[in-house]
Amino acid sequence: MTLAEILGSLFPDGHSVTVREGLVGGSGPFAGNSLAIVGVDGDTPLGIDGALTLARSVLDTVRAGGRTPILVVVDSDSQRMSRRDELLGLNEGLAHLAKALLLADRSGHPTIGLIYGHSAAGAFIATALATRVLAALPGADPSVMDLPSVARVTKLPLDRLTEMARSTPVFAPGLDNMVATGAVHAVLDPEQPLHGQIRDLIAGLEPGDARDRLGAERGGRPMAQAIADAVIDQARSG
Amino acid sequence: MAGERAASTDPDALSWYEATARQRVVALADPGSFREFLPPTERRMSPHLPLFDLPRAFDDGIVVGRATLDGSPILIAAQEGRFMGGAFGEVHGAKLVGLLRAALELTPRAVLILFDTGGVRLQEANAGETAIAETMRAIVDVRAAGIPVIGLIGGRAGCYGGGGLIAGTCSRLAVSEGGRISVSGPEVIETNKGAEEFDSRDRALVWRTMGGKHRRLTGGADAFCADTVSAFRRAALDLIGRAPSFDLETLEAEQARLEARVARFGDCRDATDVWRRLGVNDPETVPAMDTDAFTATVARVREADHDAR
Numbered sequence: 001m002t003l004a005e006i007l008g009s010l011f012p013d014g015h016s017v018t019v020r021e022g023l024v025g026g027s028g029p030f031a032g033n034s035l036a037i038v039g040v041d042g043d044t045p046l047g048i049d050g051a052l053t054l055a056r057s058v059l060d061t062v063r064a065g066g067r068t069p070i071l072v073v074v075d076s077d078s079q080r081m082s083r084r085d086e087l088l089g090l091n092e093g094l095a096h097l098a099k100a101l102l103l104a105d106r107s108g109h110p111t112i113g114l115i116y117g118h119s120a121a122g123a124f125i126a127t128a129l130a131t132r133v134l135a136a137l138p139g140a141d142p143s144v145m146d147l148p149s150v151a152r153v154t155k156l157p158l159d160r161l162t163e164m165a166r167s168t169p170v171f172a173p174g175l176d177n178m179v180a181t182g183a184v185h186a187v188l189d190p191e192q193p194l195h196g197q198i199r200d201l202i203a204g205l206e207p208g209d210a211r212d213r214l215g216a217e218r219g220g221r222p223m224a225q226a227i228a229d230a231v232i233d234q235a236r237s238g
Numbered sequence: 239m240a241g242e243r244a245a246s247t248d249p250d251a252l253s254w255y256e257a258t259a260r261q262r263v264v265a266l267a268d269p270g271s272f273r274e275f276l277p278p279t280e281r282r283m284s285p286h287l288p289l290f291d292l293p294r295a296f297d298d299g300i301v302v303g304r305a306t307l308d309g310s311p312i313l314i315a316a317q318e319g320r321f322m323g324g325a326f327g328e329v330h331g332a333k334l335v336g337l338l339r340a341a342l343e344l345t346p347r348a349v350l351i352l353f354d355t356g357g358v359r360l361q362e363a364n365a366g367e368t369a370i371a372e373t374m375r376a377i378v379d380v381r382a383a384g385i386p387v388i389g390l391i392g393g394r395a396g397c398y399g400g401g402g403l404i405a406g407t408c409s410r411l412a413v414s415e416g417g418r419i420s421v422s423g424p425e426v427i428e429t430n431k432g433a434e435e436f437d438s439r440d441r442a443l444v445w446r447t448m449g450g451k452h453r454r455l456t457g458g459a460d461a462f463c464a465d466t467v468s469a470f471r472r473a474a475l476d477l478i479g480r481a482p483s484f485d486l487e488t489l490e491a492e493q494a495r496l497e498a499r500v501a502r503f504g505d506c507r508d509a510t511d512v513w514r515r516l517g518v519n520d521p522e523t524v525p526a527m528d529t530d531a532f533t534a535t536v537a538r539v540r541e542a543d544h545d546a547r
Binding site: 063082083085086087089100106107121129130143152154156164168169172177178181182220224229232235236 | 276302328339358367368370375382404406419447453456485489499503507
């Protein structure tokens with residue numbers, strides 16, 4: 001689905017969402033309240049300027065109160081890779097955006113991610129992965145790094161990596177693999193109105209971080225939950 | 239055992255950069271106080287590295303446990319930069335996540351994270367990336383409970399990729415000259431954007447752009463340490479005592495701080511241009527300054543100290 005189709009399905013009565021230089025912001029009427037939208041469209045890389053624009057919007061929503069839910073729509077590139085961004089402290093900018101979303105969630109504003117295109121690396125962590133529940137639409141393509149780059153770094157032949165990727169969700173790019181690790185909670189049905197599907201996700205929000213449990217259930221991260229629990233057990237027993 | 243050797247090492251003499259993760263932890267904490275969770279004897283190893291014919295580590299490249307610092311209970315994690323570049327794999331990341339979740343129950347005086355990481359371990363990329371997101375949420379939970387989370391950065395792998403984002407989530411950061419904090423590493427920028435954008439072989443450029451001195455001068459880190467374990471210990475104790483709270487006011491202040499930084503330095507090409515605008519008289523001399531001279535320089539820079547993190 002395109003962003004315009006998503007917004008049309010979310011807000012049949014209209015909305016104020018705009019896109020400027022790939023950055024998405026605005027809101028629309030939703031379940032008797034409103035739904036705030038922030039995000040990145042058009043495979044745009046997320047640099048420090050964009051991260052601060054999005055964070056400003058999130059903090060404004062928190063400041064306004066009212067428990068308005070925040071939907072983070074994502075079709076981005078990775079973080080913007082540049083000397084200027086790193087000189088200006090991109091790590092602080094991206095972490096600040098993630099913290100703003102985590103603060104919003106703690107402050108009673110449900111945060112929902114919706115990945116409908118690409119996203120990767122730092123941009124993915126600072127946006128979609130900083131929400132309480134992350135949904136995807138079919139065709140979404142989250143990744144950490146594309147296979148040719150993985151081949152360069154790991155010095156393994158690309159054809160062997162491609163073969164391994166079929167049976168090993170833990171390293172291969174793609175939506176199915178991110179579902180298996182628990183990072184993506186649910187895949188939505190583009191044939192049904194998104195309005196109701198997002199409303200149901202908000203209604204079903206659980207406390208805590210469900211991702212390692214989902215990763216264990218789905219087999220994409222077989223050990224993470226058990227390891228984290230074992231650390232907690234040993235910490236308790238002193 | 240390596241731990242016992244390290245325990246007898248003089249923290250004033252032990253180089254943070256050269257030390258192993260376990261040496262750092264043992265020498266940083268009060269003598270004899272460190273107790274490791276999931277120690278190497280339990281052999282909690284990566285289930286994924288054998289697929290790539292890569293060797294595994296019994297601790298998956300991270301040491302986690304509890305200790306005391308000046309008598310106060312702390313939880314502590316230390317990444318081992320010599321194993322897979324300290325990168326986040328499934329087990330590695332889950333140990334850190336578990337430690338942070340345990341902090342909510344144990345309410346220690348602080349959680350210390352000794353970063354030494356290139357970011358996500360590509361052989362386990364999806365697990366590593368998800369663990370970084372879980373870590374950031376857990377840090378926010380711990381901070382919101384009033385427990386400072388302090389990052390210490392001075393290892394040979396630096397603090398790159400998702401590690402840089404986790405660092406930016408901490409309450410306070412201490413960094414040494416050898417510590418580098420960045421999202422995209424020099425090689426990554428060069429590979430994707432060309433050597434004209436970033437020449438990764440220009441080590442002086444790397445240190446100026448991502449190194450501890452630049453981060454300290456611009457307020458990206460809150461303390462600058464000499465490269466010894468005792469210097470990091472003193473910095474940790476100081477930072478624990480003045481950690482900002484995690485709330486809307488802090489994040490509004492951080493928003494203003496970062497917006498002001500971009501407005502003021504957004505057209506700078508090089509770190510020396512930034513330092514000049516910060517009021518450093520002779521910015522070309524910064525890379526060669528010793529710790530005392532640099533500390534005196536930082537004291538004259540208003541942007542270096544803040545509670546906006």
